[in-house]
Amino acid sequence: MDNTANGAVGRRRVLCGALALAVLAGATGSVDAQQKKATQKMVQYQQKPKGNQECDECLHFEPPQSCKLVEGTINPKGWCSLFAAKPKAK
Numbered sequence: 001m002d003n004t005a006n007g008a009v010g011r012r013r014v015l016c017g018a019l020a021l022a023v024l025a026g027a028t029g030s031v032d033a034q035q036k037k038a039t040q041k042m043v044q045y046q047q048k049p050k051g052n053q054e055c056d057e058c059l060h061f062e063p064p065q066s067c068k069l070v071e072g073t074i075n076p077k078g079w080c081s082l083f084a085a086k087p088k089a090k
Contacts, residue, residue, distance in 0.1 A: 019042075039071060040072055059086050
C-alpha cells in the first residue's frame, strides 16, 4: 500500500531531503566537512551488493574505499539507498 497518496511522506523522501539540507548547509560553511556526509546507518549501507547494484558501479563511489555522500570506509561491493548507476560508456 502506498502511503504517499494520502499525504504521508515516505522515508526515502525524508532521507533525501535531509541529505540535501546537510549538503547545502556544508556549502554555506555552517557545517564542518565530516558532517556533510550521511551516516552509513542513515542510508541503510550494507557490506554486500543489492542485486547488481554495488558501490563500485555507483556514481558517488570514490576508489579505493570512499563515497562522496556517505561517511566511513566503503566496501566496493557494498550497497546503500543512495545508489546511482554510473552512465554507461558509449
